[in-house]
Amino acid sequence: MPDGKEKAISVYPLLMVNFIGTMGISLVLPFLIFLVERFGGNALVYGLLSSMYPFFQLIGSPLLGKWSDIYGRKKILFVSQAGTLFSWILFFIALFVPVTILVNIDSDILGKFMVTLPLLMLFIARGLDGLTGGNVSVSNAYVADISNDGNRSKNFGKLSISTNLGFIVGPALAGILSATVYGEALPVLAAILIAFVGTVMIALYIPDTCSNKADTVMLNVCPYPKSGRMAGEKHKNSIRDVWKIPALRLMFIIYFLLFLGFNTFYTAFPVHAANYLQWSIAELGIFFSFLSIVLVIVEGPVLSYVSKRSRDSSMIIGGSFILGLNFVVLALGNTFFTYMAAVLLALGNGLMWPSIQSMLARLAGNDDQGLVQGLSGSVMSFAAIFGLIGGGLIYELAGRWSFLLTAAIIACVFVLSMRLRSFDATGSQE
Template structure:
């Protein structure tokens, strides 16, 4: 099968993936809060997913380096579907934790898809391909939140939404099974190594092998920028309810609006990357825009101004995803693309794990707490990305 056809199929898988996620994700935190728990307890429950992904991401990435992307994607899709069936089977706190725990272990289809795209795409075309993948995936957030918000208001709506999301992952599984070839032969021969034996775990082995001098700065930037967006978005539903009295339908429309902007931005990432011709500089400017947008969102006095500030938030997030991935992969050996991509996802998982807790505590203090924390974190990420951009420029001079 020609490479461009594989690209298109992966784009479809990415779209259905985030379509299924976007049906459910905005409803989880309000559901947990409706069970009568505090902001802090709700943060603990929603942090389960990120805590587990911290450990599972590098293992799954390294596993895909050894056994092939197709097999790992199939396992991830099938068990993610099961996790959503579990999540929708009951609205008790224990079942919610169980469902999110299973997803935390196996919801890595997007990460493995990016590793597969890196395998089959030349370095010159990666920004365009990653941007298109992010754009088509983000299109799932256009319809999903609106549909999920409407269904959630029906009787047993949350269970229906979860089951529908699981069906989308099963559809992805069927498409991957029928169409995506076994691409292990596409990877460099050095990638086809056996799993390490001995007493060390795969995660520990990879953490010991990774060249921290090469990746420490980009991993640190990824943490601060991920934290900045997640600390705001993790409490987004509650923030718009408390500040503006928004209903589930309105929340769905707001998240769908972000999906539209993110998709449009993703499709333009190829020309943007060609304009900058420097992923480090692109990452820096994206970080600055993210900082300003979060500051605007924090102090927005109305829904209209909040929507205006959501535009640069989505654009900057699209720029950061593509440029951050490009910077990381440009420093990576071909045989470790899956492992490094997985470990990079673990950095995001650390942020995802701590943000619900910190956002919950900060919101107990002030409704503006999550936004201000996100602004500060984005500012730190912008400073660090400016540092690596300057370092790159000095080397070129």
């Protein structure tokens, strides 16, 4: 590679795209349950609708990740964002479709609900968004492309900050917009506009990380500096090949357990807050805003300071221990312990999660970054399906002590993370 031809790519345009994408998603979440009930569904239908995104992301994420290795990150990011835009347009149209009953169900097991035309459209919209929802895995691969060992954890921390900021702004904006005479239509329209802005930003401001022309000198951030493979050239490795690599297989298992624990928590905690703590919707919103703010602090200056002095494996081990302790404290009950647990959750997750992303990116190597990130997205989706369905059921059986089960799951992550020291020391997949 000739000197003077190298060019660094800024992470900030991608952070802005990630922020507005997360904000668009979180805009609709607060009132989705009310839409489902208005269109004839019940709690079971709401659970199924919530699982549509991760279910179809399970299918689409590895494909989009692999295609980003072949055709370039920018093209696949654009396709993924365009799919999100179209899904929100379909979602918006569903708000104005007459509630036409397609199937009427009255079951002792499933409960009483109706399958209506607008409800069916919501299912299609969420499924389409999930199928094209590889933007998370492709964004991770993009950050890996433009990072080095010195700033990888810091860049993934910035990516997590942009996500958390989106989840802070989105629900607050949804509350303001839905209070108008236009009801839910205005927040959904805002989600459409936000998705459109994201699509335009990808088209205009996100450079690709690999040249598409053989006669063009590749940038130093090209995902294939060793092999020199160009866009469209045959991709040799498959999902099975990646799974055979011990270090990556261990990372995928850690991913699964981590997201199983988190989705179990995020399903059970609102029930716990409403029934045991007797919180209102406003109090629950304040708690999640507090949690997000502490996460931003940890993933910003705290992570920047610690990452310069610790290896990724050390932060994963320490972070998983703190994260598991958070669920033990949460099981003690009352508001004081709940907020203490929130600080521990933010500290543990804020140190551990960017480090896991950083280590996975490094272990993936140059040739299969998109494929590996896509597979990790599928593992996350697989865990989300089990966690979303099982979290509420487990809480119904065990109450607040169900958080001890989540702590046990994270304890498994802590134990498995010990094995990462050898891979962190060698930097090898083998």
